[in-house]
Each structure stands twice: as C-alpha cells, then as structure tokens.
Amino acid sequence: MREVIARHGLSASKALGQNFLFDEQLLDRIAAIPGDLSGRAVLEIGPGPGGLTRALLRAGACVTAIEMDRRCLPALAELEEAFPGKLRVIEGDALAMDHDALMGEPYAVVANLPYNVGTALFVRWLSGETWPPRWTSLTLMFQLEVAQRIVAQPGTDPFGRLAVLAQWRTAAKLAMKVHRSAFTPPPKVMSAVVHVEPTAMPAGVSARMLERASEAAFGQRRKMLRQSLKGLPGALDALDRLGIDSARRAETLSVAEFVAIAEQLSP
Known part of the structure; x- marks a missing residue:
C-alpha cells in the first residue's frame, strides 16, 4: 500500500476526514469480522487508496466502493484490473446515494468511514422504516468515543441517542480497538470497529x-x-x-x- 500511495502521489486529506491504514494483517482482521465474505456483496464507503478494499477482495467479497476523492480513483482502478469482476468503483458522495438501489441484493457494509460523515451515514442506516433492512450487517470504523456511544448502557456517560437508535432493533458490539499509530497520518484519538446486525423490530413503533x-x-x-x-x-x-x-x-x-x-x- 505504501508503494501505491507513493506511485500515485497520494496523501490523506484532512478536509475529507481521511486516515489511511496500511497494516495488511489488521485489515484482514477487520475484513473477517462480518464472517465468511466469499461471494457476498459488500458496500465500502471511502476506500481511499484501497487498503481495506484489498482485504475484502482477498476474503472473496464482491465489493462496490463509493469514493468522492478523485485522486484515489487511479489506485482503485488498478485493483479493478487485479480482481476482474469483483470490484465496482463509483465516484460520488455516499450521503447522496440510495445504497439499496445501488446494491440491488442484500449486502454487508464494511468501511473505515471518513470521520466527517461517519455518524450521519450510521444514523441513516439505522433509521429506515422498512425492517429488516437490505443490509445484513454493518462493520464500521469510528473514533473510539463514537464507538463507545453506540454500545453504551443506560446510566453511563456515553449513553445517548446513538445507543438508543443502535440498540432498539440491532445487536451492536465493539469488535476491536485500533491504536492511532496504525493510521497514516495518525489521528489524535483512538479508533474502534463496531459490528451491528439487525434483530427483530418492536411492533407499532415508528x-x-x-x-x-x-x-x-x-x-x-x-x-x-x-x-x-x-x-x-x-x-x-x-x-x-x-x-x-x-x-x-x-x-x-x-x-x-x-x-x-x-x-x-x-x-
């Protein structure tokens, strides 16, 4: 990945909330959290130069990746060539897209979310009136503080709106913590991966x-x-x-x- 970054002259954009992960073992561990991905449709938001994308493709997934940073598209195009028929790259803003229509079939979401849109996307995935959702699981990298708010229990300081929205009809767990030193550039805070699976929806609730x-x-x-x-x-x-x-x-x-x-x- 460092060679890819150097070859394409890429650097993480603070404005886009980017922090790149290069550790292949760590990326493979993240890709393993949703279970066996062989032949499964996976949506990835903000792939950047494609570190996690590579791990998902190695795991056998069929990946649709949404990226709005044009600088990263040539690096992702190389991956499309290396994994023919397994990767579809779409340029644009994930917040402005209908993910269900884009994917067509049931899909898992796996993403190192850009920090500046992560919470907004998460709330959107949780807030659909139709349930169960088309997505089968969410495996998402957040700042540790946000991850703790998602899995928090009542009576604790982190407990709030995110916990309520996440826990009323899904099972949410903190799957792993990721040290800031794993990223380039290192963010100021620790990160964590949250894994969410839909459960039954209580009747009569909007x-x-x-x-x-x-x-x-x-x-x-x-x-x-x-x-x-x-x-x-x-x-x-x-x-x-x-x-x-x-x-x-x-x-x-x-x-x-x-x-x-x-x-x-x-x-």
Whole structure:
C-alpha cells in the first residue's frame, strides 16, 4: 500500500476526514469480522487508496466502493484490473446515494468511514422504516468515543441517542480497538470497529418517532424529561400513561422505555 500511495502521489486529506491504514494483517482482521465474505456483496464507503478494499477482495467479497476523492480513483482502478469482476468503483458522495438501489441484493457494509460523515451515514442506516433492512450487517470504523456511544448502557456517560437508535432493533458490539499509530497520518484519538446486525423490530413503533423522541430527550440531557420533552407533542402524556417519572433525566431511561414512548407517539 505504501508503494501505491507513493506511485500515485497520494496523501490523506484532512478536509475529507481521511486516515489511511496500511497494516495488511489488521485489515484482514477487520475484513473477517462480518464472517465468511466469499461471494457476498459488500458496500465500502471511502476506500481511499484501497487498503481495506484489498482485504475484502482477498476474503472473496464482491465489493462496490463509493469514493468522492478523485485522486484515489487511479489506485482503485488498478485493483479493478487485479480482481476482474469483483470490484465496482463509483465516484460520488455516499450521503447522496440510495445504497439499496445501488446494491440491488442484500449486502454487508464494511468501511473505515471518513470521520466527517461517519455518524450521519450510521444514523441513516439505522433509521429506515422498512425492517429488516437490505443490509445484513454493518462493520464500521469510528473514533473510539463514537464507538463507545453506540454500545453504551443506560446510566453511563456515553449513553445517548446513538445507543438508543443502535440498540432498539440491532445487536451492536465493539469488535476491536485500533491504536492511532496504525493510521497514516495518525489521528489524535483512538479508533474502534463496531459490528451491528439487525434483530427483530418492536411492533407499532415508528423509527422516525423514536429518532425524534431520543433527539429531544438527549438534546437537553442534563434537564429533566418534563423540560426536554415538552416541545414534543404528546410526550409528557405518554410519560404519564407509561408511569415514567418526568423528573428523570434521559440517560436514566432504558432503550425499552424509549421504545415504549415512541410506541405511544407513533401514528
């Protein structure tokens, strides 16, 4: 990978949130987290020069890679030639694309996400009203702090909106930590890979309503629910019906309690 970087004169773009991984053993370990990828469709966001892409292709995956940095396209084109029929590179902004339409068939998502769009993409994958989703699993690199927020338990400081959205109908785990020294250039913080698989969706709950309720509650997380939820129509009545004390704060509620609130508010 270092030869590829040098040959194409590439460097990580801070504006695009890029940090490159070169350690092939580490990349192979990340590619192994979703299980056997032989013949499976995989979506990768932000492949950069193709380090993780190579690991996914070595694992037998059929990869669709979305990259908006034109500087990286020649390096990815070399991979397309080396793995004929196994890699499709699409130039563009992943946030602006319909991933289900792009992939067509069920697919796994595996990505060292650019830091500046990682959370937005993750929330989008979690927030679809149709469930189970077309994606079969998400294996994603985040800053460690974000990863900890995804798997956090109620009553802990990291617990918040991301945990609620991730845990109400998926099983989310922190699969591995990655030291900052593994990247070029090294980011200022540690990273971690989170693995998420869909589970059954509670009946009668709107994903959009759960998102609104958790966003309101954690938008003012140090205030009591009677304050943070008063702007959400029907929310305080829902607390009364459910027997949830409105003097509690958002981080003390369980994921199940947030789901119950959203169920009360869902049309």
